[in-house]
Amino acid sequence: MTAVPIAGQDDLLRVEDLKVHFPIRKGIFFDRTVGHVQAVDGVSLTVPRGATYGLVGESGCGKSTLGRAILRLEEPTSGRVLFDGTDVAALKGEPLRQMRQRMQMVFQDPLGSLDPRQNVESLLSEPLRAHGLAGGKAGIAEKIRGLLDAVGLPSAALRRYPHEFSGGQRQRIGIARAVALEPDLLIADEPVSALDVSVQAQVLNLLEELQERLGLTYLIIAHDLAVVRHISDVVGVMYLGSLVEQAPADDLYEQPLHPYTRALMSAVPVPDPEIEEQRERILLAGDLPSPADPPSGCRFHTRCPWRQETRCDDEVPVLRELGPGRLVSCHWAEEIRDGALRPRSPEEVLHAGAASRPGSGAHPRDDDPTPFLGRDEPLPRQEQG
Amino acid sequence: MPAPEPAPNRPGRLVGADSEQATSSATSAAELQAGQFGNAAATTEPSPEPAQRRRRRKAGVLFYSCLAWLVLVVVVAITAPWLPIPGPDAIDIPNRQAPPFTAGHLLGTDGLGRDIASRLAYGARVSLIISIAAVVTGIVVGGTLGMVVGYFRGRIETVVMAAVDVILAFPALVLLLALVAFVGQSLTAITAVIAFVSIPFYARVARATTLAVSQREYVLAAGLLGARTRRILFREIMPNVILPVAAFGLIALGVVIVLEGSLAFLGLSVQAPAATWGSMIAEGRRYLDSDAHIALIPSVVMFLTVLSLNFVGDVLRSRFDVREANL
Numbered sequence: 001m002t003a004v005p006i007a008g009q010d011d012l013l014r015v016e017d018l019k020v021h022f023p024i025r026k027g028i029f030f031d032r033t034v035g036h037v038q039a040v041d042g043v044s045l046t047v048p049r050g051a052t053y054g055l056v057g058e059s060g061c062g063k064s065t066l067g068r069a070i071l072r073l074e075e076p077t078s079g080r081v082l083f084d085g086t087d088v089a090a091l092k093g094e095p096l097r098q099m100r101q102r103m104q105m106v107f108q109d110p111l112g113s114l115d116p117r118q119n120v121e122s123l124l125s126e127p128l129r130a131h132g133l134a135g136g137k138a139g140i141a142e143k144i145r146g147l148l149d150a151v152g153l154p155s156a157a158l159r160r161y162p163h164e165f166s167g168g169q170r171q172r173i174g175i176a177r178a179v180a181l182e183p184d185l186l187i188a189d190e191p192v193s194a195l196d197v198s199v200q201a202q203v204l205n206l207l208e209e210l211q212e213r214l215g216l217t218y219l220i221i222a223h224d225l226a227v228v229r230h231i232s233d234v235v236g237v238m239y240l241g242s243l244v245e246q247a248p249a250d251d252l253y254e255q256p257l258h259p260y261t262r263a264l265m266s267a268v269p270v271p272d273p274e275i276e277e278q279r280e281r282i283l284l285a286g287d288l289p290s291p292a293d294p295p296s297g298c299r300f301h302t303r304c305p306w307r308q309e310t311r312c313d314d315e316v317p318v319l320r321e322l323g324p325g326r327l328v329s330c331h332w333a334e335e336i337r338d339g340a341l342r343p344r345s346p347e348e349v350l351h352a353g354a355a356s357r358p359g360s361g362a363h364p365r366d367d368d369p370t371p372f373l374g375r376d377e378p379l380p381r382q383e384q385g
Numbered sequence: 386m387p388a389p390e391p392a393p394n395r396p397g398r399l400v401g402a403d404s405e406q407a408t409s410s411a412t413s414a415a416e417l418q419a420g421q422f423g424n425a426a427a428t429t430e431p432s433p434e435p436a437q438r439r440r441r442r443k444a445g446v447l448f449y450s451c452l453a454w455l456v457l458v459v460v461v462a463i464t465a466p467w468l469p470i471p472g473p474d475a476i477d478i479p480n481r482q483a484p485p486f487t488a489g490h491l492l493g494t495d496g497l498g499r500d501i502a503s504r505l506a507y508g509a510r511v512s513l514i515i516s517i518a519a520v521v522t523g524i525v526v527g528g529t530l531g532m533v534v535g536y537f538r539g540r541i542e543t544v545v546m547a548a549v550d551v552i553l554a555f556p557a558l559v560l561l562l563a564l565v566a567f568v569g570q571s572l573t574a575i576t577a578v579i580a581f582v583s584i585p586f587y588a589r590v591a592r593a594t595t596l597a598v599s600q601r602e603y604v605l606a607a608g609l610l611g612a613r614t615r616r617i618l619f620r621e622i623m624p625n626v627i628l629p630v631a632a633f634g635l636i637a638l639g640v641v642i643v644l645e646g647s648l649a650f651l652g653l654s655v656q657a658p659a660a661t662w663g664s665m666i667a668e669g670r671r672y673l674d675s676d677a678h679i680a681l682i683p684s685v686v687m688f689l690t691v692l693s694l695n696f697v698g699d700v701l702r703s704r705f706d707v708r709e710a711n712l
Contacts, residue, residue, distance in 0.1 A: 073605055097611050105609055113602035117624050127610035177610065 011082075012217045013047040013070070013185055018079035018089075020062070020069045024292060037292045039065040041241035042079070044319070047185075047234075052211065052218040054232030054249065056225060056264070060288055062241040063221045067187045070219070071105055072096060083185065101131050104178040108190035110170035114162040120173055121158040124148075127180045147176040150213070151206060168199035172206065179210060187219045192227060204231055225268050229253055234325070237261045240299045241291055243319060246327040257328040257337055259306045285346035298331070305343035306336050448700050451693035458690055462509035470503040473660045482676045495665070495679045496672055504660035505686055511654075511661040512690075515576050516641040520634045522580035523587045528630045530584070531591025536599050536618060546592070549585040557582050558647055565653045572655055575648065579641055590633050591626050598625045635698030639691035646687055662687045 021036040039062040047053040055063045068074040070081050072088060081088040083103060091099055107113035114123055124144045128134045134143040145155055151172040162170055171191065178186055191207065192200040208231060210216060222228050228235055229249055236246040237258065245258040256262045263282040270276045284303045289295055295302045301312040308331070311317075317329040322337075335341045461468070471477070471489070477498040485493040485501075492501040534542040552560070564578040598604065604621045612620070642662075648654040649663025657664060662683045669680025 071609060073609065097613075100609055101611060105606070107602050107606060109602060113606045115603040115607070115621055126607065126612060130611035130613065130616070177606075181610070 010049045011046045012049040012084055013219065014080075014082040015043060015045050015066075015070065016080040016082065018043050018066065018069060018081060019077045020065050020074055021077040035292050037290075038241050038294060039291060040069060041291075041294070043238070043241075043243050045236055045243060045246065047217055047219055049184075049217055050211075050215055051233045052220060052231055054228035054235040055219065055221045055238060056223060056228050056235060057238035058223065058264075058288060060291070061238045062291065063223075063238050064189050066238070067105070067189050067219060067221045071100065071103060071187060073105075101181050102183050103185040103187065104181060104183040106171070106174050106178050106186060106188040106191045109194055110167060110174045111162060113174055114170060114177075116162055119159055119161050120148075120153075123162070123173065124177055124180055127177060131181060133181065143180070147180055150179070150210065151176040166199075167195050168202060171195060171199075171203050175203070175206065175210070179214060179216070182214065183216070185217045185219065187221070189221045190223070191220065193222065193224060200227065207231065225253075225264065237264065240289060240294055242299065242329070243327075244300065244329050246319070246325075248325050251323075251326060255337070257322060257326065257333050258300075258330050259304045259336065259343075260300050262336075263305070282343060283346045285349040298329075303349065305345070305349055306332060306341050307344075307349065308332060308341070447696065451696045454689055454693045455697065458509050458686075459513065461506045462513050465503075465506040465510060468503075468506060470506065471500040473503045473507040474499065474658050475503075482672060482679065484676070485678055485682070492682055493676075493678055495668060499660075501665070501679065501682055504665055505662070505683060508660040508662045508665060508683070509686075511572065511659065512642050512645060512687075514572065515579060515645050516638045518576045519579040519583060519641050520637050522576070523583040523637065524630055524634050526580070527584035527587025528591040528626065531588035531593075531630075532595045532618065532622060532626050534588075535592035535595030536622060542592075545588070549588050552582070552585045553589075557644070561644070561648060562651070562653060565648065570653065570656050575645070575654060579644060582644075583637060583641065586637065587630055587633065591630050594626045594629050595622055598622050632698060632702035635701065636695055638698075639694040642687060642691055642694075 018040055019038070019042055020040040021038050023033045024035045024037060025031045026034045041062075043062075043066055045053065055066065057063045065074055069076045070083075070088070072091070076089045079089065083099065086099065088096070088099055088103075118126070121144060124147055125140050128140050128143060134140045144158070148155055148157060153169060153172055153176070157165070157169075157173075162173065165173065171194075175191075188207070192203050195203060204227065207218065207220075211218060218231070220228060220231055232249045234246065235249045235252045236243050237252075237260065238244065239260045245252070245256070245261045247257070252261065253265065256265050259282075263284050266280065266282040270279060282305060284305075286303050289299070289302055297311070297313045297315050298304070298317050301307050304312065307313075311331045315331065317331050319327045319329045322328050322333055330336070332341060470491075477490070477494060477500070479498070480487060480490060480494050481498040482496060483490050483494040483498075485491065487493055490500050490502070492505070494500055495504070530545060534545045560582055561578060564581070565575060568574045568578060599622060604617060607617050607621050645654055645661065646663030646666065649661045650667045652664070652667065654661050654663055665683040666680050666687075669676075669683070672679045
């Protein structure tokens with residue numbers, strides 16, 4: 001858990017330039033594809049065996065879609081998903097079914113992901129029977145008892161139905177079902193965000209315990225930075241469908257390099273009133289741009305407090321290595337890290353786009369409509385060739 | 386029909402070892418209730434019951450009268466040959482167009498002197514056979530079709546739904562007339578034709594429900610866990626699709642009875658002299674001026690039956706819905 005895994009050592013999961021685009025269709029008589037929502041647009045990442053990779057980002061940045069695409073719950077548009085050397089994105093039918101035995105998912109909503117019409121026994125035995133594991137009725141019964149024990153549920157739970165449990169217990173059932181097949185990789189999509197804070201810790205500890213006992217590899221998707229820090233070895237930060245920064249968990253939290261990560265970190269409140277009062281917060285201008293029509297160049301440039309006149313608007317930054325295990329996609333990462341560049345306030349960022357227009361000064365009047373320039377049109381109204 | 390269930394958790398599911406638990410929880414619930422009432426009596430006047438409970442009881446009277454009527458119709462239809470009534474085709478010329486409560490003819494006779502009560506009983510057989518058979522066929526064929534195309538989507542869905550829309554676009558009665566003229570007027574033929582015409586409705590309901598259900602996370606999870614397609618369809622999706630479709634089927638029973646009546650009225654249902662409710666109304670039409678009861682009695686019977694079916698269907702559907710929400 002503590003040792004920082006070195007990339008390329010023994011990668012269980014390797015995602016290469018994965019893209020998931022959803023077509024936007026329009027038209028009454030004929031389906032015209034008028035554009036694509038680029039939910040995931042060229043993400044590459046590797047997860048070493050036995051490690052925990054945390055994926056963070058705000059709502060709608062494509063992190064859940066990425067997780068689902070890895071498991072082929074969404075069809076990838078292009079790119080490769082190498083799981084233990086096999087390209088999952090190209091599998092179908094029986095080989096895919098077999099492969100999924102080794103990669104499982106824990107869902108966000110534990111009630112929604114458990115069939116309300118099956119009791120726990122039937123829920124847990126389903127994967128075993130489907131893959132013909134554990135052999136026979138007695139074997140399955142024993143295996144299920146072991147699973148319940150592993151996630152800390154009494155065997156009396158077997159005859160109960162999902163709605164009879166509390167949220168934390170349901171998530172335990174979900175986890176028990178996911179590990180029933182003894183997978184190598186477990187993708188957890190917001191595993192604790194539907195739970196009470198008091199229960200979150202229990203479930204996270206359970207996940208860590210299971211990882212140690214079963215040698216699992218985790219890909220944890222979450223928006224809660226504290227959760228991710230607690231459980232992850234490596235953290236990837238997503239913004240608008242692409243990875244903007246990746247670093248060992250502690251390094252990332254100590255010194256975030258990408259402007260977006262900095263803004264994200266500064267949004268976490270510090271539980272100390274004095275520090276909280278004094279610390280500098282980076283406010284972002286505007287909203288998340290539409291993934292159907294992402295900004296040119298660096299996708300973050302419309303909201304970036306460090307945006308420069310050159311490169312940012314027209315040159316797409318690549319993910320480059322800045323230190324050991326530290327990947328960042330920003331043209332100015334070094335300058336920002338060394339403090340050579342000064343961040344601007346959200347108002348300045350918004351006006352930077354309007355500055356070239358005649359008559360718009362640095363100080364807006366009260367009725368000035370320009371503060372809303374950074375906002376997006378609603379998605380369906382986007383027109384694109 | 387079971388009596389209203391007092392047990393708090395789903396009694397239908399409790400089998401074997403669980404029954405112990407069920408009884409204990411039922412008793413505890415009863416104790417709880419007794420305690421409540423005891424308290425209320427001890428302190429002040431009996432407190433008013435919760436509004437929900439009262440409403441349910443009010444609806445109960447209507448519900449049970451409708452149910453009783455349906456039971457009566459079914460029992461009469463089944464036992465018709467053994468009831469102390471004249472045969473449906475026995476002609477009693479002296480007592481032609483007799484009013485109700487004539488000696489030997491409880492509901493009077495029609496223009497040929499045939500006993501109306503008897504003809505109603507035998508007509509109920511035709512109505513019930515046609516409606517039940519047509520609805521069951523519709524549910525099985527249409528429901529399966531809708532579920533399969535709703536799950537697999539793609540090209541099959543486009544083709545099947547286009548066909549369904551085409552059938553729906555035809556005026557049902559005209560299509561029925563054409564089909565009946567083509568395949569003949571036997572009981573089987575008419576049942577098959579009505580079932581065919583109703584398949585699109587079930588297919589649509591089943592498809593719509595399937596579309597929603599197949600996106601639920603537990604269906605995705607089942608696929609992820611390695612369940613094969615057949616298992617996902619029948620284990621995960623069908624239980625959720627069958628309830629709305631069956632509820633729709635109950636309402637459709639009434640529609641089919643009316644449809645059969647319309648066919649009979651046009652002289653295209655089961656061949657005369659076999660009695661059906663629709664043909665009785667059609668024949669009574671001639672005597673509307675002098676002896677309105679000949680057409681009126683079968684009309685009222687049909688009206689009550691369809692009304693009861695709709696009402697019972699509605700109540701059952703809402704009960705299922707509540708159970709859905711509890712799950």
